[in-house]
Amino acid sequence: MNKNVALIGVSGYAGTILYQLLKNHPKVGTITLYGHRDVGKHLSEIQPDLVQYGQVDPVINQFDPQKIMKEADAAFFASSAGVTNQIAGTLIEADFPVIDLSGDYRLSDPKSYEKWYKKPAAKADDLKKATYGLCEFHPKLSRYVANPGCYATATLLGLAPVVLNNLIDLDSIIVDAKSGVSGAGKKLAPGSAFMTVNENLTVYKANRHQHIPEIVQELKNWNPQLRSIQFTTTLLPITRGIMATIYAHVAKGIQDPEKIISQAFIDTYEDKPFIKLHGSNLPSIKDAAYSNLDAIGWQYNPVTGVILIVSVIDNLLKGAAGQAVQNFNMMFGFNERIGLPIVPIMI
Amino acid sequence: MNKNVALIGVSGYAGTILYQLLKNHPKVGTITLYGHRDVGKHLSEIQPDLVQYGQVDPVINQFDPQKIMKEADAAFFASSAGVTNQIAGTLIEADFPVIDLSGDYRLSDPKSYEKWYKKPAAKADDLKKATYGLCEFHPKLSRYVANPGCYATATLLGLAPVVLNNLIDLDSIIVDAKSGVSGAGKKLAPGSAFMTVNENLTVYKANRHQHIPEIVQELKNWNPQLRSIQFTTTLLPITRGIMATIYAHVAKGIQDPEKIISQAFIDTYEDKPFIKLHGSNLPSIKDAAYSNLDAIGWQYNPVTGVILIVSVIDNLLKGAAGQAVQNFNMMFGFNERIGLPIVPIMI
Amino acid sequence: MNKNVALIGVSGYAGTILYQLLKNHPKVGTITLYGHRDVGKHLSEIQPDLVQYGQVDPVINQFDPQKIMKEADAAFFASSAGVTNQIAGTLIEADFPVIDLSGDYRLSDPKSYEKWYKKPAAKADDLKKATYGLCEFHPKLSRYVANPGCYATATLLGLAPVVLNNLIDLDSIIVDAKSGVSGAGKKLAPGSAFMTVNENLTVYKANRHQHIPEIVQELKNWNPQLRSIQFTTTLLPITRGIMATIYAHVAKGIQDPEKIISQAFIDTYEDKPFIKLHGSNLPSIKDAAYSNLDAIGWQYNPVTGVILIVSVIDNLLKGAAGQAVQNFNMMFGFNERIGLPIVPIMI
Amino acid sequence: MNKNVALIGVSGYAGTILYQLLKNHPKVGTITLYGHRDVGKHLSEIQPDLVQYGQVDPVINQFDPQKIMKEADAAFFASSAGVTNQIAGTLIEADFPVIDLSGDYRLSDPKSYEKWYKKPAAKADDLKKATYGLCEFHPKLSRYVANPGCYATATLLGLAPVVLNNLIDLDSIIVDAKSGVSGAGKKLAPGSAFMTVNENLTVYKANRHQHIPEIVQELKNWNPQLRSIQFTTTLLPITRGIMATIYAHVAKGIQDPEKIISQAFIDTYEDKPFIKLHGSNLPSIKDAAYSNLDAIGWQYNPVTGVILIVSVIDNLLKGAAGQAVQNFNMMFGFNERIGLPIVPIMI
Known part of the structure; x- marks a missing residue:
């Protein structure tokens, strides 16, 4: 049966893409839009091409958690960091299915959030409920999902096989990321x-990007000996x-690293469609x-x-709206691939 | 007194830029062009905008070392790797001033050249005569200069202060270079x-780029304990x-690395105009x-x-034709800065 | 009932896009690929991302008209101009449904083809059978379609309302097209x-582009007094x-041109989904x-x-593969919009 | 003898480029900077790379016309339209050499200025004094120069030969300009x-760009029968x-237009270095x-x-700062070419 969804925030890039994915999703029924600034406007006034x-x-409605819980089966928050955690609490506390694309519920430690985001954190209890929604590594049917950041998705999916399998010196990780x-x-x-x-070409926020703590948090979940990364x-x-x-x-001590590492990638991802x-x-x-792909290659240098x-992704799909839909599919037990583009635009 | 110059190869990018620099250089007299494919043609037929x-x-002349030695004071080779070392020998052996922009004389070990370039190397004696022309680090008045590669220039100038002063773990160097x-x-x-x-965005030739051996050769000159780099x-x-x-x-053991490293950069480069x-x-x-600048910044991460x-450069100026002119200036005792653009085009 | 299709030529841009559209098309059954150079290869060897x-x-098969007529319901030719008309004749003469993306069957006059394409033309009889497949202006259920050129599509759809309604001086048309x-x-x-x-930015083939004769041919069909255009x-x-x-x-003599022209656009296109x-x-x-949209705007200058x-289009969709699918939809009486993207990628 | 100059406005693109040209100009002595917002700051604080x-x-000084007239030989205004005409009057009325890069003195009719710029116009007497500084078409030694707009420069230089020589239908001019x-x-x-x-690619301000009236004004000076252009x-x-x-x-009536038009271009420009x-x-x-070039080509279509x-130019050189320096050269009787780049950057 189709699911009705609420989408909070359609004016940003992730919200726009998410709206398009949901519209073409075969298991999505009605999509109701919510917002702040543009309440009462028609979508065509904000995004004529959509x-x-x-x-x-559709019209943008004033955010209303009661209405959402009554009419929808799930809510997507494509609102900004610092906004979502002001408004999503009611839904989370009522155990209503939520997928949040902002960074507000990714870090389980409120102090870390406040340090990196320089904004008040969500309630500690609400943070505990959230699943970090890196789809390839969390259980299906999670009820409340913090959708990962774009840099975090590419980095974590690239590192997972070698960190989970203890194949690298954990103090030597250096990530040169480009967006x-x-x-x-x-x-x-x-x-x-x-x-x-x-x-x-410009380096910005070296070692200061707000996706760093969620990367380190997840890497530590996978391998508690990890301390930090250069990013x-x-x-x-x-x-x-x-x-x-x-x-x-x-x-040290890995025999035939080329083969072992390749096998780790294959074992980790052989049944992962994206x-x-x-x-x-x-x-x-x-x-x-x-x-919605993450394309990953690797080369071992014996010298x-x-x-x-x-590791390469589309920052707005696998790095945001696409992964949100993948999380939605998993939350309701649908095939992970439904409604998601699997062929890149090469041309 | 002005110097007359021979330019061998004007159809590639470096040759084109070099011709323009030489034309506007206040200490350069006549410029005579030499080549192979386009002999007899006028420059305007190959490069109308020049x-x-x-x-x-000017007309492109058939390469003629005797004519060059008679009429010119120096020769610039902007011919390809594998071509220069077929034709430059006569000049080098006669001790005539030569600046070579190809990779043919950069590596002192012929075997290394043949491994990385997959072409026959120059004579070992000729290789010995060449100065590796990284201007900030070689003596003035060199007679025969192998102009460094573009990636090598940016990398070596970035690494010099910390390698020369023993400030880093020499086995930990990783260079993520973009061009x-x-x-x-x-x-x-x-x-x-x-x-x-x-x-x-595409990674190519990871750990296989032909500028790697010249980088390692120079780093070893500076600090023989260095073994290799990831590039x-x-x-x-x-x-x-x-x-x-x-x-x-x-x-290990560096106290206050931020201050020590900054001081190393200042000490190394304080009188270097580019x-x-x-x-x-x-x-x-x-x-x-x-x-012709190399702009360098650095950040120490205490975590x-x-x-x-x-380290950023223009690959065709400081990375090729500009450094060749800088080498020319040094070879003849002119002010290093003559004839070279010192303000980037920001707009 | 689903239709099986043959696709001749998948290595060019239009063929690649067409393959993707057909794969996602709800009314397309099996897709069999045909070619020349790559016969026997798997698609993944030519286009790994597909x-x-x-x-x-799928495997690329040797072109075989008998096999196509036996197994498929329609054939798409994404082969080059000059190739299609060497091989498509058998299908056309057997009255088998064909959609040709090359220019080989667009011009009804073989002499004009030979002048502009500098290649031998198709048989005059075969040319007569073809429908010029500008979807908004030809009858449904055509059997044999010459899919229009990309420049021609944008130009003709922009000009149709004012040419069909005699609103402009036909000798004054100037098209400054960019691709x-x-x-x-x-x-x-x-x-x-x-x-x-x-x-x-480079002007090329001014007044010499091979899409000019098909534009003039269609404009003359709409208004025989037209003689030529500047392109x-x-x-x-x-x-x-x-x-x-x-x-x-x-x-001359048009009262209130702004209103009349706007009305002509609305009347011409009000029921056209693309x-x-x-x-x-x-x-x-x-x-x-x-x-697959053509987005059209206009401004009258009273001075x-x-x-x-x-008039703007995507050259590979409405200007090639998209219009080919739209023609396929019309040929078999499907809804024109099926299988075609109707929202541009704005981001 | 070298000339000292005042430069009012260095933070915009034209001012930045102009400063660089003046610094390298062999006939320019001291350059004193003036401004509003950044008074007291050093140039390196606004434009570090310069x-x-x-x-x-240098320091940015508060604008002071008395100081300028005492210390400098000429003043360049790279301030915005609507600002220049608030402050330049004192200099103009004292007959001090001025080159203004804004649009404030280009239109001789104050009403036209107010219509197109939607700002108060300069005094009618000051407007009369200004020479429209399209260098190829005005007398040397002008005292007060309104430097043309970028679109106007490219358009007027392209049209001059055919308008001055009555070779075109003056009501048929259409300019499709891109920047x-x-x-x-x-x-x-x-x-x-x-x-x-x-x-x-976006069309903006069709028929509403503020460079249109200066184009029409100059075309009418050349050929009073011209009424308007489509732009x-x-x-x-x-x-x-x-x-x-x-x-x-x-x-109508031009015999052999191809030859006549080519000759008109050659006759008009044969001694013009740019x-x-x-x-x-x-x-x-x-x-x-x-x-600082304007490169011009043409093709006659007999059909x-x-x-x-x-007609192509660099909008910031021949279209702004370069032409300003060319005007400066002409104003003081220097060779037109001094201090100006004559070879485009092709690479």
Whole structure:
């Protein structure tokens, strides 16, 4: 039976993409939109291209948790960090199915949230309820999901096989991550002006990006001996896509690292429909862009003993709205792949 | 007194830029062009935009070492790797001033050349004569200069202060380098087609780029304990510029690494006109593009103990033709800065 | 009932997109691939990203018209101009349903074909059978369709309302058309190298583009007094999309041209699902890119008496594979919209 | 003897480029900077890349016309439209040499200025004094110069030969002009965000751009029968450069238009160092970008009787700061070419 959904926040990039995915999702019934600034407006007034000939043009409703719980089967929050945790509490506490795309419920430690986000944290009890929604690694049927950050998704999926299987020196992880401009959101800023970004490359927030603590939290869940990672974020002159280029020294005593590591990737992901293993043929951003895939390749360097892992995703799909839909599919026991693009746009 | 120069190879990107620099150089007299394929043609037939209203339109001459030694004071080779070492021997053996932009004379070990370039090496005696022309680190008045590779220049200038001063764990160096498409030269290839590069990011030749051995050779000259580096090359969807993002663990026992490292950069480069130190304010590619600068920034991470160094250059200027002119200036005792752009094109 | 289809040519851009559309089309059964160069290979060897986890990996078969007529309900030719008309004749003459994406059957006059394409034309009888497949203007259930060119589609759909309704001076039409690089196909050429296209804009084939004769042919069908058009093609530094910027003097004697012209657009297109009328709010390429839409806007200038029409499409969808599927839908009496993206990718 | 100059406004793109040109100009002595917002700051605080190793770091002074007239030989205004005419009056009325890069003194009719710029106009007497500084068409030694707009420069230089020589139907001129994003200035706006511009093409201000009246004013000076032009402005996804694609019907009765028109271009421009005639080989934006050139090509279409003219410039050089320096050279009787780049950056 189809599920009716509430979507809170449709004006940002993730919300826009999420609306499109939900509209074409065969198991989604009615989609009701909620917001703040644009309450009362029709969607076509905010996003003219989203509403086409002969289609319904929905209205943005004032956020109303009671109405949502009465009319919908699940709520997607595509509102900003710091906003979601002001409004989602009622639903969480009533145990209503929620998928939150902001960072507000990803960190289980409120102090860590306040340190990295510089905003008040959600209630500690609500944080405890949340499942960190990295789909390939959490149980199905979770009730309340914190959808992972885009950088975190690419990094964690790239590192999982070698961290879970103790194949690397845990103190040697270095992530040189790069993102297209859509990752920065819609707010006007000098750093995302065409004149700044075009024909340029800029490192920003090195070791200060707010996705670092969720990465470290999950890595520690997988391997408690891990302490920290070196993490650099770089702005690419493209619209969509993330590449996480990951380096680590292979752990001492591993025989035939090339074979062992390859086997770890295969074992970890062989039944995961959205993980595309490239082996030593490293993937480009276009191998994942505009799909829900994470394309992963790796090369072991016997001279330095370093394993290089390249993990690429579309930051707005597997890194946001696509993974949210994948979480929705898992929450209700649907096939994970339903409603999600599996072929990248190569052209 | 002005110097007359011979330029062998003007059709590639480095040759084209070099011709423009030499034409505007106040200490250069006549420029005579030499080549193979286009012998007898006028420059305007190969590069219409290079010859403007009322200017001389030079002819491409058949390469002739005797003529060069008679008429010129120095020869620039902007011919390809594997071509230069077929033709430059006569000049080198006669001790005539030569600046070679190809990779043919950079590696002192012929076997290493043959391994990485897959071509026959120059004579061992000729290789011994060559100075590796990283201007900030070699003596003036060298007679025969092998101009460094673009990736090598950015990487070596970024690493020098910490390697020379023993500030890092030499086995921990990881370089995540990125280059614009002009670095790939003019040859048509699927990998440099607009349709492949635009809206994309691709790792290529990881640990297999031919600039790796010259980097390791120089680092070993500076610090013989160094054994190897991890080196990744990535193709950016831009025309000009290289960023080398460099990681290394700070050596054990360094007190106050932030201060010590900063001081090492200042001490190493304080009188170097083409090194622009950005401190912890990491440079973007536009801080160096279209200039002969290397802009360098660094950040120490006390959590991981890793020093991050970002070194950016214009691959065709400081990474090729600009450094060749800087070498020319040094060879003849001119001011290093003559004839070289020192302000990047930011707009 | 589902239709089985043959697809001849899957390695070019249009063929690749067409394969993806057909795979997701709810009324398409089996898709059999045919080709020349790659016969016997699996699709994944030519286009690795097209074949995903758990999907069938079809083989490229040698072209075989008898097999096609026996097993399939329709054939799509995504082969090149000059190739299609060497091989499609058997199917056409047997009255088998064919949709040809090349230019080989668009011009009813073989001499015109030979003049513009510089290749031998198809048989005159076969040419007569073809319907020019501009979907908004031809009868349903055509048996044999020549799918229009990308520039022609954008131009004709922009001009139709004013030409059909005699609203402009027919000798004054000027089309300044611009296309992304995918329009040039996959062949390596200096003109489509990243280094040439990036940060550039180039007029090419002004008044010599092979889509001009099909545009003039159709305009004459609509209004026999038309003689010729001025047509400029310009290469944009983007991957996908065409903008046709169209100018014409409004015909003498039209009262209130602004109102009359707007009404003509509305009347012509009000029931056409893939035409998105923007009125005086001129569309950008992103209003159509990655969809099967043609987005059209117009502005009348009372000072000059000129009507400006801006028509934008995705060159590979509405300008090629999308329109081919739309033609397929019409040919078999399906809803025109089935299997076609109607929302552009704005982000 | 060198001239000392005052530069009012260095924070915008044109001011930044102008400062760089003046610094390298062999006939310029001291450059004193003036401004409003940034008074008291050092240049390096506003534009770090402009001040390099060992160079003077000038201070921004409060605008002071008496100081300027006492210390300088000429003043460049790179302040905004609506600002210049509030402050430049004192200099103009004292007959002090002024070159204004804003639009404030280009239109001789104050009413036209107020209509198009929606701001109060300069005094009618001051407007009368100004020379419209299209260098190729005004007398040397002008005392007070209104530097032309970027779109106007490309359009007027493209049209001059055919308008001055009565070769076209004056009511048929259509200009389809395209500009890189730097033409929009530095102000943050959704329309110049990377996410909007990248992979897109947008028509803006069709028939409403404020450069239209200065174009029409000059065309009427050349040929009073001209009434108006159709003018479209289009935003390109590039940083620098303008292409004006110009169409007009050749006047009735012209014999051998191809020859006559080519001769008109040659006669008009044969001694102009910054006009590069391409004949029928139409120029691309890269044939002029980063130089002070206007590269012009043309093609006559005998089928339609239309002449197509393509005129390309760098919007910030020949379209702003470069032409300002060219005007400065002419004002003081220097060689027009001094201090100006004449070779485009092709790579």
